[in-house]
Amino acid sequence: MEYIPVLEQDTDDWIKNVIREKEIAPFLTNGCDFIDDSEIEKLLKKHKKPEKQNIRRIIQKALTIQRLEPEETAALLNVEDAGLLKEMFGAAGKIKRKVYDNRIVTFAPLYLSNLCVNDCLYCSFRKNNSAQKRRQLTLKETEEETKALISTGHRRIIVVYGEHPSSDINYMTDTINTIYSTKVRHGGIRRVNVNAAPMNIEDLKKLKKTGIGTYQVFQETYHHKTYEKVHPSGIKSDYRWRLYALHRAQKAGIDDVAIGALFGLYDWKFEVMGLLYHTIDLEKHFGIGPHTISFPRLEPAANTPFNKQSKYKVSDDDFKKLIAVLRLSVPYCGMIITARETAKMRRECLKLGITQTDASTKIGIGAYSERSNKQEGERQQFILGDTRELDEVIGEFAQMGYITSFCTAGYRCGRTGKCIMEMLKKGEEKWFCKMNAVLTFREWLDDYASDATKKKGEIIIKKEINEIKKEKPAVFKKFMAQYAKIVNGHRDIYF
Ligand code: SAM
């Protein structure tokens, strides 16, 4: 099935019918959304000079895996003292190990279409960027891209779409179904996460039916005025339609949702507060917060002058601080760093609580199967900081003592939403994940690793198996039986 471009007139009609006010109103309190700009500014001002004792109390609270309150996060954001910052960074790493151990989950983004009706000033896919070469993958091309990703060993991907009638819910479900049914020698993609524009509940139900993992929507900026400025037209100019996108997803039954802010549009401390309030409001309505938080930094993009001019660019030091504050503020939430960052930054940030990252990323439409290594401005969204291949990234992680996990068991066993959050808080999920990390890493080492990476990986696997033996003697025998099956060529075995 080929996709025929939609006519201008039909596009206008489509745009008019996307937003449904009645799906926003139920979540408002007295007509207000949960981001009170002046309250956030007030809290940041009130805690401008935080007391050492108070910061240490907050760190201790976070170490018990409790979410922080806005007053507490505001205080952490204002810490300048080098000694205290070191304590915060140390605690962030400790929380990561306590909840998620030494695992890093790895995935790849798959860009399917860069057609877009919106005009986000920072994105080169924006409607008015005439220098952008527009392209939407056909189902055949989607299959080719998927095959290329499977061939490098990826098992989890996130699909990314612009907002456009030709990449509406029907195109999304068709492409996701195509991805799930594409198989290569050792198997296929086992988890498709989605980054797409906010949808209505009816469409979100259709999306859920395809068997997606996480649904991700970034608010970009939580600051109302800035939001208005950087989204001058199109559907995306409606702040609240976007702010409640994940509330609607929960209503539609998608219980793994992911939030994020694009750092560099407004004051980074404000955005961290926004992410916390978003978490709190999701918890208030559904008893469960986001599965992951993302914090992309604004990157240069072709023919996009706005990004060079922004006065809110986040320095490397502030970036590390915001990651540590988020880790402490929402200790049981996954945290994603992407290949927008350089290899060096990624290495440093891993220690501060990162749980997921992408690798061998290509963000040009069709770039995996066409083996395009060029930074092709005219067909990609922004410029990447780390373009290393998956094998090299995994080898480096192993050398640093991290095990790469391709595990997709959680959502296939019903360990999603509230269930997984409760298990993470109690530290129970950690052991399921550890065993599944070893099984999937064994698969990957045997099927895809270079000799050099395999050597480093074997050391980690041995260490992990010894830990499972020591800490979980009751399941060790069963675990080793599964492990032996993988060694003997069975695939996709999990707990
Ligand atoms: N069109 C959908 C949307 O806007 O939600 C799909 C996502 S868009 C292709 C993915 C994300 O890329 C955006 O939410 C934004 O945060 C990020 N992004 C856009 N331009 C960027 C840039 N110049 N640098 C870094 N991230 C950028």
Ligand code: SF4
């Ligand atoms: Fe379109 Fe998303 Fe880019 Fe905005 S960020 S221009 S909505 S693809």
